[in-house]
Amino acid sequence: MTDFQRSIKEKFPEFSKSQKKIAKFLLDEPHQFAIKSADQIGKEVGVSETTVIRFCYSLDYNGFSELQKKVREALLMQKSSLDQYYSNKLELLNEPHFFAHVMEQDCQNIKxxxxxxxxxxxxxxxxxxxxxxxxxxxxxxxxxxxxxxxxxxxxxxxxxxxxxxxxxxxxxxxxxxxxxxxxxxxxxxxxxxxxxxxxxxxxxxxxxxxxxxxxxxxxxxxxxxxxxxxxxxxxxxxxxxxxxxxxxxxxxxxxxxxxxxxxxxxxxxxxxxxxxxxxxxxx
Incomplete structure (x- = not known):
């Protein structure tokens, strides 16, 4: 878990409704957060650019640029694909219809x-x-x-x-x-x-x-x-x-x-x- 992910997890209950939207977007779409401006992210989640910047301050970063840099670094230094692949499939092990679940994930990824x-x-x-x-x-x-x-x-x-x-x-x-x-x-x-x-x-x-x-x-x-x-x-x-x-x-x-x-x-x-x-x- 990265520093910003850990910080979001710890502070999530204290976030405002708007901040929770931004936090969810960052966790779900880190690649988008890494390349879009604060204004673009705000429009994506339905908040102002200022709210996005304040969200970065709430995570103890000096601003949007610093958080975005950390996100980019995390994406380029992520765990090995094999480790992630195994962990993801292990979550499905005790679910019924294992093969159908894996194939459904493939369908969702294609969509x-x-x-x-x-x-x-x-x-x-x-x-x-x-x-x-x-x-x-x-x-x-x-x-x-x-x-x-x-x-x-x-x-x-x-x-x-x-x-x-x-x-x-x-x-x-x-x-x-x-x-x-x-x-x-x-x-x-x-x-x-x-x-x-x-x-x-x-x-x-x-x-x-x-x-x-x-x-x-x-x-x-x-x-x-x-x-x-x-x-x-x-x-x-x-x-x-x-x-x-x-x-x-x-x-x-x-x-x-x-x-x-x-x-x-x-x-x-x-x-x-x-x-x-x-x-x-x-x-």
């Missing part, structure tokens, strides 16, 4: 991601994926499955889509593909791997467009991303963002297929013209 999604940013990412000369996709460790899925599925829609595999591909060779007409999709979730961040930095230096997909607007990848798509875990393990991540990627690929219709039709005809009977089992 939450859809509600918070900035469609202009997603559309901008789609445009880059359509018009980029070539696409390099990078996601390591827990993000590799999503990167692999995106590279395979997007590769069905268009040519020149490559997956970065750290165990076989050299970083230099991968970056040699990139130029001002290229796009790097970098998937980076807590804990943020240096290799992915460095790749985004070097890709940016080569003039490539960088699409960052991550779990926080404050994640290190944001420094190098031309387009940043975030899936906030709301205090849960980043492992629990996986269904939301795949859902977002599926939505992106779906838009690419219908927006770039002619190229998709050409690719489909190419596949249909191939003799692939030896690849699939048939009765």
């Amino acid at each position: 939450r991601t859809a509600a918070q999604m900035n469609e202009k940013d997603v559309q901008q990412a789609v445009d880059h994926l359509i018009f980029g000369e070539q696409i390099l996709i990078s996601g390591l460790r827990s993000s590799f499955a999503a990167a692999h899925w995106l590279s395979f599925t997007l590769g069905l829609m268009r040519e020149n889509v490559f997956l970065y595999k750290s165990d076989t591909d050299g970083l230099g060779a991968a970056l040699d593909r990139l130029n001002a007409d290229s796009v790097l999709v970098a998937i980076s979730f807590h804990r943020y791997l240096r290799e992915t961040i460095n790749m985004a930095k070097l890709a940016k230096q080569r003039g490539a467009t960088v699409i960052g997909i991550t779990d926080s607007p404050l994640a290190p990848i944001h420094k190098f991303a031309d387009v940043l798509l975030t899936i906030a875990p709301s205090g849960k393990s980043t492992l629990d963002t996986t269904p939301s991540l795949f859902s977002l990627l599926n939505a992106i690929v779906a838009k690419v297929s219908v927006q770039d219709k002619q190229r998709f039709e050409n690719r489909k005809q190419q596949y249909e013209s191939l003799d692939i009977r030896h690849l699939f089992y048939e009765e």
